[in-house]
Amino acid sequence: MKSMAELEAIRQRTLQRINLRREDESENIRVVIGMATCGIAAGARPVMMAFMDEINKRSLSHVTVSQTGCIGMCRLEPMVDVYLPGKEKVTYVHMTPEKVGRVVAEHIVNGRPVTEYTIGAAEDK
Amino acid sequence: MRDLSLHILDLAENSVRAKAKLVTIGVGVDEKKKITLTIEDDGCGMDAELLQRVMSPFGTTRTTRKVGLGIPLMAQNARLTGGDIDVKSQVGVGTVFTATLYGDSIDCLPLGDLPGTVVSLVTANPEGPDFLLKCSSPKGEMSFDTREVRQALGDVPLNEPEIAAWMLEAIREELEPIFGGVIL
Ligand SMILES: Nc1ncnc2c1ncn2[C@@H]1O[C@H](COP(=O)(O)OP(=O)(O)OP(=O)(O)O)[C@@H](O)[C@H]1O
Ligand code: FES
Ligand SMILES: [Mg+2]
Numbered sequence: 001m002k003s004m005a006e007l008e009a010i011r012q013r014t015l016q017r018i019n020l021r022r023e024d025e026s027e028n029i030r031v032v033i034g035m036a037t038c039g040i041a042a043g044a045r046p047v048m049m050a051f052m053d054e055i056n057k058r059s060l061s062h063v064t065v066s067q068t069g070c071i072g073m074c075r076l077e078p079m080v081d082v083y084l085p086g087k088e089k090v091t092y093v094h095m096t097p098e099k100v101g102r103v104v105a106e107h108i109v110n111g112r113p114v115t116e117y118t119i120g121a122a123e124d125k
Numbered sequence: 126m127r128d129l130s131l132h133i134l135d136l137a138e139n140s141v142r143a144k145a146k147l148v149t150i151g152v153g154v155d156e157k158k159k160i161t162l163t164i165e166d167d168g169c170g171m172d173a174e175l176l177q178r179v180m181s182p183f184g185t186t187r188t189t190r191k192v193g194l195g196i197p198l199m200a201q202n203a204r205l206t207g208g209d210i211d212v213k214s215q216v217g218v219g220t221v222f223t224a225t226l227y228g229d230s231i232d233c234l235p236l237g238d239l240p241g242t243v244v245s246l247v248t249a250n251p252e253g254p255d256f257l258l259k260c261s262s263p264k265g266e267m268s269f270d271t272r273e274v275r276q277a278l279g280d281v282p283l284n285e286p287e288i289a290a291w292m293l294e295a296i297r298e299e300l301e302p303i304f305g306g307v308i309l
Contacts, residue, residue: 007277007291014285035249037195040135041126045238045245049289052248056286065284067249069142 017061029063029108030083036070042077043096050097051080054104063108076122082107091119126198128237129162129226135195136164136222137246137256143168143220145254147272148246152239154262154304158228160208160236166254167219176214199224206230236304240296244289247271251284258296260303267299 021028033039033048048065055063071079076093082103083089090113092103099117107113115121126132133150140148145166153161171179179196200210208225226233243258258269274292275283283289 004277007274007288010287010291011278011281014281014287017285018281033249035134035138035245037135037138037193037198040131040138041194041198045131045134045241048245048248049241049293052244052286052289056290065248065286 017059020061024062026085027062028085029060030081031063031065031108032068032081032083033065034069034071034077034079035067038070038074039077039079042074044078046097047078047080047095047100050100051104054100058104058109060104060108076119079119082113084108084111092117093119093122126202126234128235129160129202130237130239130242132195132199132202132224132234133162133164133239134242134246136199137242139195139222140164140166140168140220141246141250141254143170145219147257148254149257149259150243152236152258152260154228156263160226160228160233162224162226164222165219170216170218170220171212171214172216176212180212196222202226202232202234205232239300239304240293243269243271243296244292247292248284248289251282260300262303264305265303267303269296269299 031051033044033051035044035048048067051065055065073079078095080092080095080103081089082092090107092099092114095117099114102114103117126135133152137148137150143166145168147167149163149165151161151163151165179193196210196212203210203224203226206227207230208227211223212220214220239258239260243256246256255271255275257271260267271283278288281288
């Protein structure tokens, strides 16, 4: 296996990051990805991995990624909900790894949702 | 589903929903390119009646939608190659799901991103279950056990991005010599 010593170094770094996050709960951002069968078939896994990768690269310690099951809107999958503190949740539809970069940069980092990827935009069409 | 690793992800999510503590994912390829996938869990299991319904495309205990898709889709893709699926389950003990596929069939899906499947399972379910990946081919075998990672991390949760990146690399490194070139 890849070296456990390396994992220990990561553990130390991560611990610091988690403590930062705990001190300021109110700043935490949540990304929730639909991972039912239809979500997986539509491409939810690479979307989740792209979020993890982007968050890792930018060292965003206050962002957590999790999953939810069937939302009952198969035709809009992959779907992603983003929760910013004190704001309405924003639902992105037909997500792709390519779209993740903009969602992270504009919405998660700068607080401006990418309107054209949201469920509202999809339903206006 | 585009590849087998996505089927594995989907079936392992059934085990998560069945409240398993350990999910063992097996991927074996023999010298004749016969592929055996197993997803074994110690979750709630199914009784005979549910098991029978599950094997038909109209069986699901879901309330948001009437038909379960995961198992029928896997069955269809296995049968297209001349293979099949088998499910053994016991209430309170667990479930063993097996799919057999023939890798030399033109209808056989590629294996896909197995490390991505394991890491997204862990990321999505940081509190558990644990996942044990076991792979083998004529070139050798490997295993990856998230219980070891969990133990090494102590109180640090497994869904931290840097840990996900480490696990991806660790699994990739071990898989490469075993599956590189074996599955189309
Ligand atoms: N490992 C398991 N342990 C216990 N029950 C299971 C397991 N796998 C499947 N089941 C039962 O079989 C049903 C059908 O599974 P299947 O994957 O086909 O559909 P689903 O999970 O209900 O929905 P979908 O996969 O389409 O999101 C499940 O709802 C569940 O009740
Ligand atoms: S089955 Fe498609 S959203 Fe649930
Ligand atoms: Mg399922």
